[in-house]
Amino acid sequence: MSKQQTKPIARPAIEGGLSPxxxxxNTATVRPQWSLQQCVDGCLRHGFGGIAPxxxxxxxxxxxxxxxxxxxxxxxxxxxxxxxxxxxxxxLTLSVIDDNRRAIDEAVAIGADCLVMxxxxxxxxxxxxAGAREIVTEGLARTLDYARTVDMAVAIEPLHPMYxxxxxxxxxxxxxxxxxxxxxxxxxxxxxxxxxxxxxxLLPQLKRAGKERILAFHLCDWLLPTRDLLxxxxxxxxxxxxxxxxxxxxxxxxxxxxxxxxxxxxxNWWRRDADDVMRVIADRGRSCC
Amino acid sequence: MSKQQTKPIARPAIEGGLSPxxxxxNTATVRPQWSLQQCVDGCLRHGFGGIAPxxxxxxxxxxxxxxxxxxxxxxxxxxxxxxxxxxxxxxLTLSVIDDNRRAIDEAVAIGADCLVMxxxxxxxxxxxxAGAREIVTEGLARTLDYARTVDMAVAIEPLHPMYxxxxxxxxxxxxxxxxxxxxxxxxxxxxxxxxxxxxxxLLPQLKRAGKERILAFHLCDWLLPTRDLLxxxxxxxxxxxxxxxxxxxxxxxxxxxxxxxxxxxxxNWWRRDADDVMRVIADRGRSCC
Numbered sequence: 001m002s003k004q005q006t007k008p009i010a011r012p013a014i015e016g017g018l019s020p021x022x023x024x025x026n027t028a029t030v031r032p033q034w035s036l037q038q039c040v041d042g043c044l045r046h047g048f049g050g051i052a053p054x055x056x057x058x059x060x061x062x063x064x065x066x067x068x069x070x071x072x073x074x075x076x077x078x079x080x081x082x083x084x085x086x087x088x089x090x091x092l093t094l095s096v097i098d099d100n101r102r103a104i105d106e107a108v109a110i111g112a113d114c115l116v117m118x119x120x121x122x123x124x125x126x127x128x129x130a131g132a133r134e135i136v137t138e139g140l141a142r143t144l145d146y147a148r149t150v151d152m153a154v155a156i157e158p159l160h161p162m163y164x165x166x167x168x169x170x171x172x173x174x175x176x177x178x179x180x181x182x183x184x185x186x187x188x189x190x191x192x193x194x195x196x197x198x199x200x201x202l203l204p205q206l207k208r209a210g211k212e213r214i215l216a217f218h219l220c221d222w223l224l225p226t227r228d229l230l231x232x233x234x235x236x237x238x239x240x241x242x243x244x245x246x247x248x249x250x251x252x253x254x255x256x257x258x259x260x261x262x263x264x265x266x267x268n269w270w271r272r273d274a275d276d277v278m279r280v281i282a283d284r285g286r287s288c289c
Numbered sequence: 290m291s292k293q294q295t296k297p298i299a300r301p302a303i304e305g306g307l308s309p310x311x312x313x314x315n316t317a318t319v320r321p322q323w324s325l326q327q328c329v330d331g332c333l334r335h336g337f338g339g340i341a342p343x344x345x346x347x348x349x350x351x352x353x354x355x356x357x358x359x360x361x362x363x364x365x366x367x368x369x370x371x372x373x374x375x376x377x378x379x380x381l382t383l384s385v386i387d388d389n390r391r392a393i394d395e396a397v398a399i400g401a402d403c404l405v406m407x408x409x410x411x412x413x414x415x416x417x418x419a420g421a422r423e424i425v426t427e428g429l430a431r432t433l434d435y436a437r438t439v440d441m442a443v444a445i446e447p448l449h450p451m452y453x454x455x456x457x458x459x460x461x462x463x464x465x466x467x468x469x470x471x472x473x474x475x476x477x478x479x480x481x482x483x484x485x486x487x488x489x490x491l492l493p494q495l496k497r498a499g500k501e502r503i504l505a506f507h508l509c510d511w512l513l514p515t516r517d518l519l520x521x522x523x524x525x526x527x528x529x530x531x532x533x534x535x536x537x538x539x540x541x542x543x544x545x546x547x548x549x550x551x552x553x554x555x556x557n558w559w560r561r562d563a564d565d566v567m568r569v570i571a572d573r574g575r576s577c578c
Binding site: 122126127128129133160161162164165166169171172174175197198199200201222224225226229240241242245 | 411415416417418422449450451453454455458460461463464486487488489490511513514515518528529530531534
């Protein structure tokens with residue numbers, strides 16, 4: 001996408017790992033600990049190359065303030081999380097479409113590489129996942145129509161199949177790319193290792209996606225055991241995912257964005273001092289990614 | 290498979306639902322409550338058409354006794370759970386191959402329609418899922434070589450991707466069928482709605498499988514929220530899966546085996562009186578399947 005190509009390419013890895021300037025902090029990783037301003041300051045303090053805010057952190061301070069805070073920091077914005085939820089009201093409503101239009105505007109305001117889409121699961125009380133997928137495709141088409149007018153890339157994030165019912169009915173990279181092919185330019189995928197690492201079709205689908213469609217790359221790890229479906233993600237290196245292998249695979253396609261770290265961890269990382277979390281991320285970026 | 294075709298075809302559904310004689314009780318559904326003998330007696334008392342024991346229930350009484358108990362009951366055996374776990378020792382060992390050979394023998398002894406395979410996840414400490422899949426394919430080939438000599442069908446059960454690390458690295462119907470195509474005759478898939486309902490490729494893959502490859506069909510439901518990755522399966526009708534739609538889809542391919550009910554439920558169904566559980570299953574079979 002053109003927006004990515006106009007930004008500086010991150011430096012090569014140190015001894016094969018990721019130096020902090022190639023990392024981006026997804027604010028969900030320190031959601032309970034830090035405000036947006038604290039996240040920005042923390043990224044600068046620890047030498048991170050970028051940030052990826054969630055909309056709640058942006059809206060806490062207002063979009064204009066958020067945009068100023070981030071612009072003044074000089075941090076790259078690897079994405080805004082998140083648009084989507086097209087099935088939230090059972091059908092594609094104007095309010096859902098409008099909310100996604102606002103999300104695009106917010107992504108533009110903060111200079112994000114892309115708007116990450118968590119598309120929504122089954123509508124309340126529904127068992128019709130094929131129908132949900134139709135709603136989602138139509139909703140993405142509507143958002144994309146607007147996003148093209150402001151040059152903002154739309155990144156479908158395929159979510160792990162365990163979220164098919166309640167968060168996102170797009171569950172594989174192949175499925176997301178099929179939607180992209182249907183909708184045309186300006187749309188691609190956000191590859192989060194947590195959601196896709198298991199997929200036997202992953203590597204050929206990353207090749208299919210290529211540089212044009214790989215808009216974001218998210219890191220964390222899959223823990224054994226996983227004690228909660230949503231909030232028990234692991235720090236890189238603490239789980240079973242071949243992180244370096246997957247990073248090499250997206251880079252082989254030409255992906256040159258930041259490596260965004262997004263860890264939901266109710267029982268562990270959300271309870272720690274956030275500067276400690278940042279230090280561990282930086283360390284694991286070097287040693288495990 | 291020839292074994293299935295020699296057994297009586299279940300009667301048509303009553304008003305679209307499943308009468309109890311079209312159901313099979315997977316013994317895991319009442320694992321803490323009932324022994325094999327109690328399961329058999331319960332199936333007869335509630336008019337179930339069949340049973341699908343786990344190997345622990347068989348081994349508790351010994352294979353010969355189990356075979357006698359089941360044979361005398363007249364119940365059909367929709368499957369024996371389970372063989373597989375090829376990655377349990379890091380590489381494909383003789384002891385793993387031998388254990389699967391014993392599982393085939395046990396399946397023959399109790400007259401099962403198939404041996405259901407939970408193939409195993411990552412080896413201890415490994416992050417190499419591609420390697421695990423190679424071990425699994427080789428293991429299945431070895432088991433199949435023996436199974437063909439005793440006319441026992443081998444049913445690969447693709448498990449939900451959330452079990453890719455610790456239980457089974459075969460996670461989609463397509464992946465399982467690719468293995469079947471590689472290995473030839475005598476092997477197919479066990480379709481458990483819990484594991485496959487989310488898959489956007491499910492319906493075309495069921496069509497690809499056809500009668501020849503669909504060896505078993507398992508029922509339960511996906512709860513919202515799901516509170517545990519392993520032991521929070523729902524009773525049919527309590528979740529979001531379009532059960533009737535999936536049953537119709539496998540029947541459209543010619544599947545005429547029993548509908549096996551397999552519910553792991555630490556907090557709910559495992560704590561209830563087992564006869565109550567059987568009554569609810571029979572009721573939900575009629576109304577929700």
